[in-house]
Amino acid sequence: MRSKAFKRGLLHGVPIFLGYLAVSFGFGISAVGMGLSIAETVLISMFNLTSAGQMAGAPIIAAGGSFAELAVSQLVINLRYSLMSVSLSQKLDERVRLPHRLLIAFANTDEVFAVSASQDGRVSRAYMYGLALLPILGWTGGTALGAVAGEVLPPIVTASLGVAIYGMFIAIVIPVTRRHLPTAACVLTAVGIGCLFRFVPALSTVSPGFVIIIAAVSASLLLAWLRPIPTEQEKGGGTP
Amino acid sequence: MTIRPQFFLYLLVMAGVTYLIRMLPLVLCKRQIKNRFLLSFLYYMPYAVLAVMTVPAMFFETGSLLSAILSFAVAAVLAFFGKSLLTVAAGACGTVFLTDLILLLIQ
Numbered sequence: 001m002r003s004k005a006f007k008r009g010l011l012h013g014v015p016i017f018l019g020y021l022a023v024s025f026g027f028g029i030s031a032v033g034m035g036l037s038i039a040e041t042v043l044i045s046m047f048n049l050t051s052a053g054q055m056a057g058a059p060i061i062a063a064g065g066s067f068a069e070l071a072v073s074q075l076v077i078n079l080r081y082s083l084m085s086v087s088l089s090q091k092l093d094e095r096v097r098l099p100h101r102l103l104i105a106f107a108n109t110d111e112v113f114a115v116s117a118s119q120d121g122r123v124s125r126a127y128m129y130g131l132a133l134l135p136i137l138g139w140t141g142g143t144a145l146g147a148v149a150g151e152v153l154p155p156i157v158t159a160s161l162g163v164a165i166y167g168m169f170i171a172i173v174i175p176v177t178r179r180h181l182p183t184a185a186c187v188l189t190a191v192g193i194g195c196l197f198r199f200v201p202a203l204s205t206v207s208p209g210f211v212i213i214i215a216a217v218s219a220s221l222l223l224a225w226l227r228p229i230p231t232e233q234e235k236g237g238g239t240p
Numbered sequence: 241m242t243i244r245p246q247f248f249l250y251l252l253v254m255a256g257v258t259y260l261i262r263m264l265p266l267v268l269c270k271r272q273i274k275n276r277f278l279l280s281f282l283y284y285m286p287y288a289v290l291a292v293m294t295v296p297a298m299f300f301e302t303g304s305l306l307s308a309i310l311s312f313a314v315a316a317v318l319a320f321f322g323k324s325l326l327t328v329a330a331g332a333c334g335t336v337f338l339t340d341l342i343l344l345l346i347q
Contacts, residue, residue: 019325019326022326026329040243040244043251044254047251047254047255048254048258052289052293053258056289061254067253070254070257071254074253074257074258077285077289078257078258078261079282081258081261081262082262082265083265083273083282085262085264086266086269086272088266089265089267089269098267101266101267102263102267105259105266106259106262108262108266155303156341156344159302159307159336159337159340160302160333161333162301162302163298163302163308163332164333165329166298166315167328167332168328168329169290169291170312170315171323171325171329172287172290173290173319176287182284183287186284186287187287187288189288190288190289190291190292191292193292194292198296208297212289212293216288216292219284220281220285220288223284224277224280225277228279228280229279229283231279
């Protein structure tokens with residue numbers, strides 16, 4: 001019974017594994033380009049499992065930014081995971097005890113959550129362990145490959161591959177803005193505030209981590225107030 | 241393998257915050273979040289975050305402003321027409337590579 005659930009989880013984890021290889025490869029290249037070492041880059045991926053959070057945190061670490069900026073940016077950017085964890089807590093078999101919950105929580109990325117949420121009935125810990133295993137390996141391994149490639153490949157190639165992760169962000173955001181206008185408004189507002197901080201001399205000294213926080217939180221608060229989402233929709237989108 | 245000593249502190253903060261965000265609700269929460277404002281905020285956040293992280297930062301990440309702008313445009317168009325994650329990313333990468341290569345060759 002247990003190994004059957006574990007194997008099913010493994011199987012469901014394969015597409016996530018493949019996607020993570022590609023995304024984390026892009027992160028590996030970008031992070032090394034920021035000045036982080038291969039080892040540092042791989043460790044970041046191994047212990048975080050989040051692409052947006054890592055893309056925001058890596059430059060802060062590379063530039064020697066404050067711990068406050070790092071902590072707050074991670075908190076704000078990864079806040080949606082708390083919602084997913086609330087959902088997952090309902091989905092998880094109620095017999096799953098604390099030690100296993102502590103482990104399963106680590107791997108609760110967007111994709112892992114999405115797959116587990118789509119299962120019928122409750123999910124067992126065996127299933128969750130199976131589901132999470134390949135994604136974790138893919139995320140860490142892909143990062144390692146990207147980090148090495150970033151050190152070895154010529155600049156013109158790494159510059160091209162470095163935008164892969166931005167391409168993926170675009171691939172996630174644009175389709176939603178097309179079908180849901182309030183999201184488009186939110187996106188434009190956030191970008192507008194971000195550009196303000198970048199190009200207005202008085203504001204340009206604010207570090208990028210805080211700019212992301214201020215812009216994203218302000219835009220989301222505004223749209224949440226002006227155009228709340230109907231309560232049937234619980235899931236947020238996004239990348240790990 | 242170089243790892244700066246202060247790196248481990250950064251890693252602890254970063255991974256610690258991320259983990260706590262994921263772990264605490266899974267361990268503590270017994271009920272669903274019902275507050276509409278909070279749910280809406282949590283819905284919009286990922287899109288706002290990804291957007292502000294991309295623009296304008298992406299435009300300074302490549303060898304030239306032109307290749308970055310073109311790459312953004314190509315990616316946006318591909319995404320607009322619903323192409324897959326990998327297609328959009330590949331389109332972005334390919335555009336940068338081609339543009340910068342051409343710029344390099346015509347100089």
